[in-house]
Amino acid sequence: xxxxxxxxxxxxxxxxxxxxxxxxxxxxxxxxxxxxxxxxxxxxxxxxxxxxxxxxxxxxxxxxxxxxxxxxxxxxxxxxxxxxxxxxxxxxxxxxxxxxxxxxxxxxxxxxxxxxxxxxxxxxxxxxxxxxxxxxxxxxxxxxxxxxxxxxxxxxxxxxxxxxxxxxxxxxxxxxxxxxxxxxxxxxxxxxxxxxxxxxxxxxxxxxxxxxxxxxxxxxxxxxxxxxxxxxxxxxxxxxxxxxxxxxxxxxxxxxxxxxxxxxxxxxxxxxxxxxxxxxxxxxxxxxxx
Amino acid sequence: xxxxxxxxxxxxxxxxxxxxxxxxxxxxxxxxxxxxxxxxxxxxxxxxxxxxxxxxxxxxxxxxxxxxxxxxxxxxxxxxxxxxxxxxxxxxxxxxxxxxxxxxxxxxxxxxxxxxxxxxxxxxxxxxxxxxxxxxxxxxxxxxxxxxxxxxxxxxxxxxxxxxxxxxxxxxxxxxxxxxxxxxxxxxxxxxxxxxxxxxxxxxxxxxxxxxxxxxxxxxxxxxxxxxxxxxxxxxxxxxxxxxxxxxxxxxxxxxxxxxxxxxxxxxxxxxxxxxxxxxxxxxxxxxxxxxxxxxxxxxx
Numbered sequence: 001x002x003x004x005x006x007x008x009x010x011x012x013x014x015x016x017x018x019x020x021x022x023x024x025x026x027x028x029x030x031x032x033x034x035x036x037x038x039x040x041x042x043x044x045x046x047x048x049x050x051x052x053x054x055x056x057x058x059x060x061x062x063x064x065x066x067x068x069x070x071x072x073x074x075x076x077x078x079x080x081x082x083x084x085x086x087x088x089x090x091x092x093x094x095x096x097x098x099x100x101x102x103x104x105x106x107x108x109x110x111x112x113x114x115x116x117x118x119x120x121x122x123x124x125x126x127x128x129x130x131x132x133x134x135x136x137x138x139x140x141x142x143x144x145x146x147x148x149x150x151x152x153x154x155x156x157x158x159x160x161x162x163x164x165x166x167x168x169x170x171x172x173x174x175x176x177x178x179x180x181x182x183x184x185x186x187x188x189x190x191x192x193x194x195x196x197x198x199x200x201x202x203x204x205x206x207x208x209x210x211x212x213x214x215x216x217x218x219x220x221x222x223x224x225x226x227x228x229x230x231x232x233x234x235x236x237x238x239x240x241x242x243x244x245x246x247x248x249x250x251x252x253x254x255x256x257x258x259x260x261x262x263x264x265x266x267x268x269x270x271x272x273x274x275x276x277x278x279x280x281x282x283x284x285x286x287x288x289x290x
Numbered sequence: 291x292x293x294x295x296x297x298x299x300x301x302x303x304x305x306x307x308x309x310x311x312x313x314x315x316x317x318x319x320x321x322x323x324x325x326x327x328x329x330x331x332x333x334x335x336x337x338x339x340x341x342x343x344x345x346x347x348x349x350x351x352x353x354x355x356x357x358x359x360x361x362x363x364x365x366x367x368x369x370x371x372x373x374x375x376x377x378x379x380x381x382x383x384x385x386x387x388x389x390x391x392x393x394x395x396x397x398x399x400x401x402x403x404x405x406x407x408x409x410x411x412x413x414x415x416x417x418x419x420x421x422x423x424x425x426x427x428x429x430x431x432x433x434x435x436x437x438x439x440x441x442x443x444x445x446x447x448x449x450x451x452x453x454x455x456x457x458x459x460x461x462x463x464x465x466x467x468x469x470x471x472x473x474x475x476x477x478x479x480x481x482x483x484x485x486x487x488x489x490x491x492x493x494x495x496x497x498x499x500x501x502x503x504x505x506x507x508x509x510x511x512x513x514x515x516x517x518x519x520x521x522x523x524x525x526x527x528x529x530x531x532x533x534x535x536x537x538x539x540x541x542x543x544x545x546x547x548x549x550x551x552x553x554x555x556x557x558x559x560x561x562x563x564x565x566x567x568x569x570x571x572x573x574x575x576x577x578x579x580x581x582x583x584x585x586x587x588x589x590x591x
Binding site: 033081084085094096097098100101102104105106107108109110111112113115116221225228232261263264266267270271273274277278 | 339341386387390392393394396397398400401402404405408409411412415416515519526556557558559560561562563564565566567568569570571574
């Protein structure tokens, strides 16, 4: 029982970590707190659902189709919605409030479009539902698959960020946005691609989530919240922190589900979140800088 | 002049139940409710720029307090109890959160509303055994209307009082520059906390007063996050930093959403979203500030 809960929790947490990574990139590099993030995740899940039930396209193929779309759309959103706000705010602190309100607007629009198109019902499809045995625990193949995919995508991203010139540019903007131009980095371009990359990760996470979970048009807020918990717990822009925090969230949820009360899993998420915000708003793994 | 206009509006609203039908009274009740919510929200969020999404947390707590106590206490005491519960909750929340600023406060306040909703839902299902509660009270819609009207007038009077008193001066200084204000001897934490508790208490009372209108309440109804979002957008449209701004935003938006809800319920959130984006891009400081700016430009030309 304990071992199977552990395995379930870790597998769930792997997907959370990947989803949260995208939000962390968007906030860390583009400095936009995207509150419509969960809506993008759910929209991708609906796309995968549509491709699978309508055209018989497997979610794996859908991942290859939809993820670039996520990148492109987020690129456009940054260019035409966020960039003017960044420009207007300049050095004042306006950007924070403005971006919150603008992404709120985005949240409602995407949610509304999904409600009109798909209605408020729960959706799901069955793909690779056969069980496989992991450490004596039977796990549906689609769950295992999404865990493996999370590891591959997350790991690949980590390598790209730490070992390529492109990754170096992204990290430079995240670390010191004011000094980055001094060494010839186009901050606007990097911020835009960071935002777009985050959107692509949200979409990838959404497709993977759709393989093994039911979802509805109003699920986005929950995903935004979970991603935020992970990001804030792990520290903004901290990839390793996001990974650990994602796994932790998966474990906490599964343990509350199994040992406490299924009705309290969401409450546990929020309680964990509020506690982290109060205790260490700068993240569990970051050194206090004061 | 302004005072006379206000008095006239209050008298007119107070007499409205005598010449309106049931639907009209319901409309005025909703309107007064949101106008008060938006004004109370702006009382704290306008000067401090803390965007709070906890409105519905207090609103719902007020409604639930009223529902739980309605059979054991006389109504005026129920309202007092609800106010006390709201103030204590706000004090606890404020003491722990007001040092968290910016985006963290926004998310915290939203998470708080959801946490309270989840906990009450869980408590009702597992401990009391039912999800909903009934409120059987001999309170007519017009009584709700008069109570809300009184609360609205008190809220505005309070806002005017704050503006003219020491607290208002302190707030202006904080709004201009927090660091300078702190150096001038203003206690930032206490000022913010005072406003937060005041604003939250009023919001709790709005929830308590409106509770008898529903007859049947459950967490999904009284903790609907839409209440928080609508309050924010109303206050921002009119201008959260102007005394009449929130009301100016609440009236047209409430009527618009009422009409949308009746005619295009599915497109409700799309239009809400477009309004948010419109306000950010076109009216970042609200309608009143935009008009002032326009006038200044004309005066110069």
